[in-house]
Amino acid sequence: MITHLKPASGAHVGAKSSVSFIMWQVMLALLPATVFGIWCFGWPALNLFVITVSSAVLFEVICIRMAGRVAKPVIMDGSAMLTGWLLAMTLPPWSPWWIGVVGSGLAIILGKQVYGGLGQNLFNPAMLARVALLISFPIEMTTWSNVSPLFFSQSPGITESWHITFMGLDNIDAVTGATTLGYIKTEFSQNHLLADILKDYSGLLNFIGWTRGSLGETSTLLLALGGAWLIRRGIIQWYIPISLLLTVTMFASVFHMVDNQHYISPMIHLNSGAMMCVAFFIATDYVTSPNTPTGQIVFGAGCGLLIFVIRTWGSYPEGAGFAVLLMNAATPLIDHYIRPRIYGRDRKGRPLEIPKP
Amino acid sequence: MLSFFKKPLIRGGVHAEEHKAATATQAIVYNFPLPKKLYIPLQQHVGKPAEPLIRVGDKVLKGQLLAYSQGVISAPVHAPSSGIILDVNDYPAPHPSALPIRMIVLETDGKDKWITTEVPIDPFLLEPEDISLRVGAAGIVGLGGATFPTAVKLNMGRDNHVDTLIINGSECEPYLSCDDRLMQERAEEIIDGVRLMLHGMRSEKAVVAIEDNKPQAYLAMHTAALPYPTIQVIQIPTRYPMGWDRQLIRYVTGKEVPVGCRSSEIGVTIHNVGTAYAVHKAIRHGQPLLSRVITVAGGAVKRPMNIEVPLGTLISELFNFCEVNTETTARIVMGGPMMGESLPHSGLPTVKATSGILALTASELKNTEEQPCIRCAACVSVCPAGLRPLDMANNIRVNQLDAAVDIGLKDCISCGCCSYICPSNIPLVQYFKYASGEVMARQQAQHKAEQNKRLMDARNARMERIAQQQREEEQARLAAKAERERLKAAEQEVVA
């Protein structure tokens, strides 16, 4: 006879999934775009990436230890690493080391741990840090290096990269420039028309990622592929990315059709800035997005609309971070009003009526 | 995207690893050696427990009534074999707590001698009410696990003029295959049982729904049902919890049972295939419900099988027969792995509700290392009832049970989908079971407090009345005394 087994409730079996598995899958999906970004922007980008990710993990360890808990299992869930990773992807690739460290600190401490740790935060930690950095250090956060791939003769070598990362750039004007969106915004402000502005624009290079931009945000292709893979794996649902991208496309199309000299085309919208990274990796963050399909569609549409509005009429060339934060704040509201209908009840929670025969 | 506009027929659910092949591919075993002792609980059904009418020492025959049903919702209990009544007392129940309930202990004599039974020549000449009576007298309850007395359900179906009888052959729980085998081997008997039920409810249409992972059972049932145009056999998608009655009703009929209503109120009644088979045996052969087919499976079982055992057989004997490795058994589960209950030990009897006994190894069990909720909302998307398990669990964790009730705690069916899917291994179902129990306990405590207050008020009023009465009597006595004295004085005056 078998005895003394503790009572346990169902389900007695479980799906083979775990928090760390999910986090690792997301990181795997980010890998191609990250590797490409690091290759494009060379050793300084790698320095920044390593610094940001490791400092994120370090801050997490410090917070957990301060709370008097064992840090190892918490670190092993991969969430701090993913946060650092996502933050690094959104930073200008040649940013100085302290941008990465301050950003990680903001993300982990202010963005996550003060709320109570994993699952408790209201705002996406990476976006919170990104926006805080952008507001606090506008110069560092808008210094976009030229594409200068690894192992090319013009690109900085390893020792040179340490100088860039730890001492700063010497010849800023020679090696940096504006992003597509930034360039368009500046030119618009000088009353130029789109046809002139986009003379040298190459959609293909932007699509591949051969352009100035954040460390891991430039490659529309690889990010979209990674996102599609996540959807296929069932890690994320299609609701947020699709509704976000569709909303941007819709608004951009309408305005572009009305005035194609003052409103950029939907293709450029989708193809530049943080669009793909945000749509597939940032906005889909479980913790800070609504938890019903309908709610997620509303959330995605809201993000898309805000991105379009900020890009088009705002003072910043890119508004993805602000858009996500604003919609994060609206998530509890969305979850409150958009709920699944309970079986046998109507939307308001009253029992259904018995149908008359 | 289409599902966005159309009302979906299936909501939520998970596709769990099936683990059915080990038992579904072999025939039901009928040569289980008759146990020396059978422990027969007096309550194996929803409702009031049965009342024993035998005494310790009585000799009983197989099929003899041991305890009669009490009240409207109850079911009788019969002797699964012939022998002597050893005891009527409290023994551990097949329940996670293994707390004692009343059982009849029957020592079998090995002869397995039947009581004489009376069988109608053509049951379709019987009145429908008579079918219900016979089904009720046979002690038949819903064998899918709900154990609601079948006769009561037939009566409700008749009273509500139910038009569709759904026979649940979905068997959506992993590991279990007893219904699958029964349908493969006893298709004609089951179909006969379905026809009898239709007759008993005065209904015209039956739909047998079988998950599409059981093609052979479907084929057998389809063939058996061919001669009867009133019985339709359909295949349904394999998705747990397809066998939840309300999910199945929605899928088959498109109707949704309102909260707080019985399915018969919207013209549908649902029975399990095992129940149909039991009805066939009761009406055609006069046999009450004495045994059932049980799936014995799990990683620790060396000879997994479907086996017919008499009710009241101890699980330990079943385990011996199926060669269960006691070393590697990490958990004993009665029922399926999703909704089944864990049992603290194997010295507990099988009952009418026991569809399976699983001996699971540690590697089969869900990881219990709980991590923080990451709000992935997987539980929301798999919940067939449309609840938000993560919010409910959060409320319960901080003891806000009323808030949990407000967002649907009482609509939870404990199907286990949320616990199954949760990547953070949060025991969501246990939270909900705990909270439901706690809410009920609080209601009972409040009710008791009110009751006691009424008793106290009544007592105080009575005491007051008694005191008042005493005062009045005292006054009356004093008045009488004064009167007497006055009269006496007057008398003396007169005398003087």
Next chain:
Amino acid sequence: MYVISAIFSLTLLGLFLGFLLAIAGKYLKVESSPIVDELESLLPGSQCGQCGFPGCRPAAEALAEGKAPATICPPGGSALANQIAALLGLDLDLSEVKEPELLVARVSEATCTGCTRCFKVCPTDAIIGAPKQIHVVVADACIACKKCVDVCPTECLQMHPIEVTLRSWRWAKPVLPETGNALC
């Protein structure tokens, strides 16, 4: 100049709003309900004194004045604490509430003399009996006030914990895993 105008306008605004509030406070005043009566009606009323007050009425008064916590009544347990907190609009941390140990009086049949003293003092008439006959406690009506235990001359009335039965058994609340201490 700007500073002065800012100070001036804000002061004016403050005064105006304050005035509005004062008027609202005067004219929209809600008559407070007799909260003590309501509280007393919630309390068990057995005057058991376990709260430290001489009876349920004084306890209710203390609650109404905020001198006693919502968890004051041990026999009421968390259910009552919840009701009180809801009535008084208090936040309640139920983890602090100890569920009352559920007791019930039981008569030992061997030593009961049928003296009838116990059922005369029972506040809920939970004891049934007649002179020279063994008394019985109706468990459902017993409020565990222990008055009968005090008067029983043979000590045959004792308090027993209520046994958990299959009907009253409940699932335990899942325990959060130990977060451990900083040894990493």
